[in-house]
Amino acid sequence: MLVFPGQPLTDDQQLAFTERFGPLETAPNYAGKALRLRNEFTDISNLDHEGRILDPKDRLNQYNLGNQLWHTDSSFKARRAKCSLLSAREVTSTGGETQYADLRAAYDALPEERKSQLHGLVAEHSIATSRRKTGFDGFNSEITATLPPVPQRLVDYYPESGRTSLYLASHASHIVGWPVEKGEALLQELIEFATQERFVYTQKWTVGDLVLWDNRCTMHRGRPYDPTQRRVLHRTTVSDIATSYLEPPAMPGEMAGSRQGASGAGPRAAG
Template sequence: MSLQIAKLHPLFGGGVTNVDLSKPISQDRIAAIQAALDHYAVLIFHGPKLTEEDQIAFAERFGPLEGQNGVLSTNATRISRKLVDISNLDEKNSVLSAQDRRRMFALGNQLWHTDSSFKRTPAKYSLLHAHTVTPEGGETQFVDTRAAYDALPEKMKARIETLEAEHSIFVSRGKLGFTAFSDEERQANPPVHRRIVRVHPGSGRKALYLASHASHIVGLPVPEGRMLIHELMEHA
């Protein structure tokens, strides 16, 4: 049976209605999901609530998991270390205090970003599971940076074709005033360089590779590079 996908936006995004992620999924169905991701970029799966084991089993069909090899040096966790907890709860399921480093760090997720662009190995996919949806706030938004690239003037495309940006998790957190990282945490997460224009392997389309983690453009004066990053992100 083919995937049943409802288009959610004129340019990207699809809602899948006939896949139950809590049950075993054939390799043919996984291949169909990958093809749909290449086309739609974002898929929303409707179905029963998943256990941690369900989410891990599904995610591992697409490759090795990044897991909690994060930035903050803490071993406290309320979920499997194969998953990343982006909630506002601590290891005892209590709401994090306003001064908790984990809460202050997580605030950076509210900025526009590309997941793990600052890591040595960037993420290929992100699989989010909402256990509890709040009545207001907490929305997650997505943008198709392939469409954003397509909409650029040809002159801008030529200008940025070979440029690289330096990415660091400490840049995005610093924008919100959180700079209290230890030397060990900083040394464990050195900055990386990423091409601003990348070819999406599944669709073959060029895409902008941007994030609030991006500090500056390699080889350009810092003010000029940062203004360019800002311009491209606003465009996207």
């Protein structure tokens, strides 16, 4: 992730800068309410479409509570996100920080035996999974049909950096082919391991800050704040155009290429 302090942007400037990294992702209307921003942006705020502070019980506010869970943007999409850019427009006097967890460092810190157990596992991701955890269950049929659950490998290797990373999110519900409870327990265990203080950076926002991060190897979450104060951040997201990533290098005792997908053709629905 990169932090650019004191870089105030207009929406047009943020869009132009974001497009330097790849194709813009557009966001559907998840909560089914009138939105404040056009769909090239995700509105990370507590405002309604007229710029008024949302009632804590408002449907849109209930949906946005999911941002306080550890997650990876768009892991629930068939073409997942490459990177996101978040621009601070208005900030609260206290609280409202955003925390980022380095999933490469977390993977590196796992015992070798644990790494071997994770290679080749696939988790199912869905936007409905994370929102149910905060009590939001009001998706319309269009969202359900447009965004069905997708499989994502639990461990990915990125040739351009030579790094291996976990791929986790609150959107992940279970491990494909495992009993649901066992898969849930593993995902929770890994998220708790990966979000230890030693792997986490906390961004304390000031107006004009811009943060860019790689969604393929990080998780993030927003922190609570006083809902009577305005908090406004505009997020743009770049879609991942890669057709596949390589299966991680063979672990000790394995023959290279022996796992399904070692040539990049394994179970992975992400772009």
